[in-house]
Amino acid sequence: MVGLLMEESGMSFTKLVEEIYKKLVKMSGDWTVAVVKNVVLFVGQRVMYGVPNVDADILEDETHSSLWCWETRDFKLMPKYVHGALKIRCTCRKKIHDRIAVVSEMITALQKQETNQNYESDLIKLSEKLGKVLTEADIRLLIDGLLQKNGAEIADKEAKQEEKLLVKQLKKNKREEEKEKKRMDLELQKEKRQTEKEQKRLQEEAKKDERRREREESEIKRQLKRQQEEVEKEQRHKEKEEAELKRRVAIQKQAL
Template identity: 55%
Template sequence: MVGQRVMYGIGNADADVLEDDSDKCLWCWETRDLKLIPKSLKGVLNVRRVCRKRIQERIAAVSAMISALETPHDHPSYKDDMGKASGKLAKALKEADIRQLVQNMVQTNRTDMVEKEAKLKEKELTKELERNKREVEKEKKRMEMHN
């Protein structure tokens, strides 16, 4: 199987991975193995995946906090639920931080691609110079043999 459907929203135990279309689940089709993707696109896809996971963490934390706030104050687990939800919310990146992460990763990806392209170009030029050098040497030998 080449692709898989991944959920980045609020989980639903009854959701069918292939048929669920609820807005809360935020489904996304992804390639299972990035080896199948051209190298030029891997960085971009990796950035998107990482950021979707950070968004999913934020959604889960906000959802947990909403659930905790909806719990009656006199419920025995109210304080514990609020503490856990607050902890999750504190650990999850805020929207601005997620946006900054995206920008940083995209910039890093661009820089890496430019460096890789420069190295590739350098290798190609080196090979071409070596080829030209061999051709010149072959031509010299031919000229010497004819004289």
């Protein structure tokens, strides 16, 4: 009875004992709070499936992110008709815990990116690790599939086989998604290479045009400079002739 009242409760130890005590006293007046405490600790255990906190009081902590859950130590204490469902739900909680643990590590790594020298390599490792755990949607598919196939009395072996089959199918779906993603990545890389190649070709043509324009401008400047030099040379020759003519006229005047 204590196992049934305790199973999957998220309460703290004190609140759980009080809740169970109130229900048991209504059925029988022979119970005491001390007896209920002893029975709860003997029958059950409090397991954390969320974000770990080393300083937390295992029995009394009520931090929402820790996802505390009371579980029966031995399913034999529970009615047989609930064994299958409880095992499936426990499996689901473990899958959730696996994902939360990796996501928590990822968040911690991102927060330490400025101080961690191995930030990039750690992030790559965590990304690979995150890819191996089931997503929330996959976990929901897993639990729904197991519950649908769970009868009134599902055996341990059958539950494990069903779990393996469903996990295998989920992994297969994930591989196909990754394969399709790789194909899309290859196509994008191919398009990127083609775009880069075209850009490079256009850049080379632009450089060629620029060099040709520079050569033409240089040739025009050279011709203008040569023409200017010829004009200046002709001007100097003309001035020289005029000076010579003036000199002769002056000599003739002196002779007269």
